[in-house]
Amino acid sequence: MKKRNYKGWLYLLPAILFLGVFMVYPLIDVFIYSFEEGYNSASQTYYGTGLYNYSYVLHDTYFLQAVKNTFILVIITVPLSTLLSLLISMAVSSIKALKNLFQTVYFLPYVTNTLAVGLVFMILFKKTAYTDGLINLMLAWFGKGPVDFIDGPYWAKMFVLCFYTIWVVMPFKVLILTGALASVDKNYYNAARVDGTSRFRTFIRITLPMISPTVFYLVITGFIGAFKAYSDAVALFGTDLNAAGMNTIVGYVYDMLYGNGGGYPSYASAAAIILFVIVLTITCINLLVSSSKKRI
């Protein structure tokens, strides 16, 4: 038994080494930095240890703004994108003709170049010297004034960010949900039909429970993904997110490390640990909810 154990560890060694060096060690390091005041990565020195970094970060208005933005983004985009994906996958699954075409269309954003996507959103929303953007053009038809979606009011910028995020994350969800729907045994639907089950009840009582593991997977990964949002905001509002008031937690961490006048690894570490705690809490709640659902 003992001998075999050695062999097992030997096989695991490459993976353990890589994970240890590139994941576990940095994680521990970040945790330590977050308690070291004024850590300087060049000279490897710090003034003292304590909770000052956390206190600073939690009192930083930029950080609080970033937390607020991130939470709004998460709360709006995760349920909405999951719901929309579910509707789209249901629709795609229920049609016969052109099914493959629609599947492809809905998956296209997943493989589309980010620059091209950015360009499309610029045409839609960006105000330039020549145009107010396509959306403003349409708003004008209804007699609504032009809104500056990129440099304008907070709600307009948040709307664009949510819109963009939902649009970017949906293809993957549609793909996974379409697969989940296809894997439900047709006989369940036939049995439901023989019993005269309405379509709504079939969906609520049969389809949804059958695909619920997939839905929970998408919700959990969706939450984690949305909490880690950063690049989307940069793509829309440029690198100076604090000035635009559209920073996210990850964006704040990044700014503290490399941003304008950056070089505060201690603050960055503290912010990263706070994000980690938030994500951990939300994921635990998700898992609790999903496991209690299963018991019903």
Add this chain to the structure above:
Amino acid sequence: MKIILKNITKTFPSRSRRVHTPVTAVDHFSFEIPDGQLIGLLGPSGCGKSTTLNMICGLETPTEGQIFFGDQDVTSLPPENRGVGMVFQNYALYPHLTVLQNILFPLQNLKGKNKLSKQEMLNRAQEAARLVQIQELMDRKPGELSGGQQQRVAIARALVKMPHVLLLDEPLSNLDARLRLQTREEIRKIQKATKITTVFVTHDQEEAMSISDCIVVMKDGLVQQTGKPQQVYDDPCNLFVARFLGTPQINVFKGFSKDGGIYLNDQKILSAKNLPDQELYIGIRPEGFILREDGPLSCQLSGIEVMGRDISVVSTHPACENQAIRSIISAENKVDLSSSVVHFALKPGKVFLFDRATDARIPADLA
């Protein structure tokens, strides 16, 4: 409820890109199922029996023809308005619901004047559960039940709506041999108790013969023969039906008739009256052999299989189409294993003649 199938046909469009001729699953099927009977639809896989069942259920609409329940034309009615209960081959029990919730499910769909109170629903569910004896399993999930128990739950779910017609799609194919025997008697008992007109589909002839009031033998979408099981067995209308019914299979020989005699190669095995000279297939049921020293049919003995009550004598004959001739004789007979040849006389009632070209039965007065 009497079920009448009038000339029903079902064709499916061809899936192949090269061949565009539609596939005919059921071809002009006409049959009348009397009220309160148990009917077995029997045939090899792909013969259209499940499609027929689905059309009776309403899951498929016939391309042609009409279906009547009693006097009502139900051809275009959806399944829920037909008053049918269906048990699927894999049972299709909802895995996330308990047995009780599964049985309640059809009742909770009822609307308008048919709507039941919670207590009525529970009573009905209990009643259905009692009928199939699963009262103590009500709080389990289907995944925690054995195949036989799942089967019962599926039947209870089908019966709880008090349907006029009960449909069973290969109800026993997922059970092991022993449970199969037990369950088929159970189904028969439940059917007798409820007097619901029941149609079930199977590819197992023994299953169909043992519990059906009437069997319908199908092949390639065409009905071959209908009738009481014993009658179909004793009087098959063609070679396919003769071969399909009975275990061990009927022994088929190539032979011919000449001058009022039936010949295998040069052995005259039986005499026939008023039979023109022609090439024939000769089918002999395993129980149609009599072990006798001076019998007209002599075969090469390969061995015997003792089955307690009976002995199965395995032998070969050059004119035989089967790999081996199996004849069932009573265990009181002694077979001389040292001899390489075994002689049989034949029971004329167990010998059938078929046309060599069309496989159709040739009626003959054999002796």
